[in-house]
Amino acid sequence: MTGSPAATSTVVRVRVNGRAIEMLVPVRLTVAELLRDRLGLTGTKVSCEMQVCGVCTVLVDGNPVSSCATLACDLHGSEVLTVEGLARGRDLHPVQEAFMAANALQCGFCTPGLIMMAVALLEDHPGAEPDEIREWMDGNLCRCTGYAPIETAVTVAAARMAATTAPPEGDQ
Ligand code: FES
Ligand code: FES
Structure with missing residues (x-):
C-alpha cells in the first residue's frame, strides 16, 4: 500500500435490488457495511462477523453470501438482492x-x-x-x-x- 487514495479505495459498480450503484469504496469495506452504512439498507443484519450465524445473508447473482465476510469491491459487476428487494410493490415474496x-x-x-x-x-x-x-x-x-x-x-x-x-x- 502506498497510502494514496488509489491504493486504499476503489470504484465498485453493482446493481442492488435492481438499482445501478457506482461508488468509491474503501477496499476493506464489507458488503454488509456497503448495504447498511452507505446505502441505508438496514434489513441485512450483522452479528458474529465471522461467517458463522447466517444473519447477514444476501444473494449475489442468486447465490447466498455472508455479507459480513465479503468485500464490496469483489461485487464488481454483480447483482445483489437483499430482503428489501423481495416484495413487488405491496405483494410480499x-x-x-x-x-x-x-x-x-x-x-x-x-x-x-x-x-x-x-x-x-x-x-x-x-x-x-x-x-x-x-x-x-x-x-x-x-x-x-x-x-x-x-x-x-x-x-x-x-x-x-x-x-x-x-x-x-x-x-x-
Ligand atoms: S454476521 Fe454472522 S455470518 Fe455474517
Ligand atoms: S433470533 Fe430471534 S427470531 Fe430468530
Whole structure:
C-alpha cells in the first residue's frame, strides 16, 4: 500500500435490488457495511462477523453470501438482492408471506438472513423437500423460535412456489 487514495479505495459498480450503484469504496469495506452504512439498507443484519450465524445473508447473482465476510469491491459487476428487494410493490415474496403466516419469527433479528437463504433455494428448486430444506438452512442460527415454525414456513413456501411454477396439466 502506498497510502494514496488509489491504493486504499476503489470504484465498485453493482446493481442492488435492481438499482445501478457506482461508488468509491474503501477496499476493506464489507458488503454488509456497503448495504447498511452507505446505502441505508438496514434489513441485512450483522452479528458474529465471522461467517458463522447466517444473519447477514444476501444473494449475489442468486447465490447466498455472508455479507459480513465479503468485500464490496469483489461485487464488481454483480447483482445483489437483499430482503428489501423481495416484495413487488405491496405483494410480499411467498417466503415472506409464509414466515408471517407460520409465526416463524420472534425478535426477527435472524429473519432477513433466513428468508434470503430460503429464497436462494426455492427460486432454483421450488418444491424442495423438508430434509433438503433442513440441510440447506442449517447454517442460519435462530435463538428464539426453536426452528420448527421456520421449517414449516419454508416448506409451505416451497409447496406454493412449486404449484405456481408447475407447467399446466397436459404440458407435462
Ligand atoms: S454476521 Fe455474517 S455470518 Fe454472522
Ligand atoms: S427470531 Fe430471534 S433470533 Fe430468530
